[in-house]
Amino acid sequence: MVERTAAVVEHYGRDDLRERLSSALRTAGLSGQVLSPMILAPLDQFHVRGLAATKELAEAARVGPGAMVLDVGSGLGGPSRYLAATYGCHVTGIDLNASFVEAATYLAERAGFVDQVAYECADALALPYDDGRFDIAWTQHVAMNIEDRARLYGEVKRVLRPGGRFAVYDVVVGSGEALHFPVPWARNPKTNFLLTPDAMRTVLEQTGFRIVSWLDRTENGIGWFDEQRNAQATPGVLPGVLGLHIAMGPDFSSMSANLGRNLRERRIGLIQAVLEKP
Numbered sequence: 001m002v003e004r005t006a007a008v009v010e011h012y013g014r015d016d017l018r019e020r021l022s023s024a025l026r027t028a029g030l031s032g033q034v035l036s037p038m039i040l041a042p043l044d045q046f047h048v049r050g051l052a053a054t055k056e057l058a059e060a061a062r063v064g065p066g067a068m069v070l071d072v073g074s075g076l077g078g079p080s081r082y083l084a085a086t087y088g089c090h091v092t093g094i095d096l097n098a099s100f101v102e103a104a105t106y107l108a109e110r111a112g113f114v115d116q117v118a119y120e121c122a123d124a125l126a127l128p129y130d131d132g133r134f135d136i137a138w139t140q141h142v143a144m145n146i147e148d149r150a151r152l153y154g155e156v157k158r159v160l161r162p163g164g165r166f167a168v169y170d171v172v173v174g175s176g177e178a179l180h181f182p183v184p185w186a187r188n189p190k191t192n193f194l195l196t197p198d199a200m201r202t203v204l205e206q207t208g209f210r211i212v213s214w215l216d217r218t219e220n221g222i223g224w225f226d227e228q229r230n231a232q233a234t235p236g237v238l239p240g241v242l243g244l245h246i247a248m249g250p251d252f253s254s255m256s257a258n259l260g261r262n263l264r265e266r267r268i269g270l271i272q273a274v275l276e277k278p
Contacts, residue, residue, distance in 0.1 A: 044078030
C-alpha cells in the first residue's frame with residue numbers, strides 16, 4: 001500500500017509547480033488580475049469535459065449555500081473554487097501530493113477565495129476529519145488511482161452527515177480490453193485501478209450508500225475529445241498558454257491522446273453518480 005501510494009505521488013509530483021503556474025499566468029498577461037473559475041478552467045479542471053462536467057455534477061448533487069463540502073483528490077482546486085464562487089459553500093480539499101496542495105492554495109489566493117476554500121495534504125483512505133462533518137463529498141477522476149475502493153467509500157461515508165450526498169465523476173472499465181498507456185492518471189498499469197461500472201456500483205451500495213442518480217457520460221466524453229481535436233486542427237487556432245500540461249509535464253499530450261483513444265475505442269467509460277448516506 002505504501003509503495004503504491006508513493007507511486008501515485010511520484011506520478012503527479014512536480015516540486016516547482018507553484019513557480020511554473022506563476023510563470024504561466026505572467027505569460028498569459030494575468031499577473032495582477034483576480035482569477036475567476038472561467039479564466040482558470042483550462043488549467044485546473046483536471047478531468048474529461050472540464051468545467052462542463054463540474055457544472056453538471058454540482059447541479060446533480062444539489063450543492064447549496066453554506067454547505068460544507070469535502071473535495072477528495074482536489075488537485076489544483078478548480079472544482080472547489082467553482083463551487084465556492086457559484087454556490088457560496090465552504091470547501092475543504094485534500095490531496096496526496098504536497099505540491100498540488102501548495103499550488104491550489106496559491107490559486108485560491110489569486111482568485112480571492114481564501115475564506116471559502118482550504119487545502120490539506122491527506123490520504124483519502126484515512127481522512128483526518130470527525131464523523132459527520134460534511135454535507136457533501138466530491139470526487140472527480142480520482143478513484144482510478146485507489147485500489148481499496150471499499151475503504152475509500154467507507155471513509156467518505158463516515159465523514160458525511162446522515163442525508164449527506166457523495167458526488168462522483170470517474171473513469172471506469174469499458175470493454176475490458178487493455179488500455180493504451182500512458183494516461184493522465186497512470187504511466188503504466190501499476191497505478192491503474194479502474195472498476196467496471198457494475199463493480200463500482202456494487203462497492204458503493206455495499207458500503208451503505210443509496211443511489212440517487214447514475215449516468216453514463218461516455219458519449220459526452222467522446223464528443224468533447226472530438227471537439228478538442230477538431231479545434232486543434234483548425235488553421236490559425238493556437239494552443240492556450242494555460243493548460244494541464246503545466247501540471248503534468250511535456251508528456252501530457254500523449255497521455256491526453258491515449259485517454260481520448262481509450263474512450264473512442266470503448267476501452268474505458270465515464271460515470272457520473274450521486275449517492276446518499278442514509
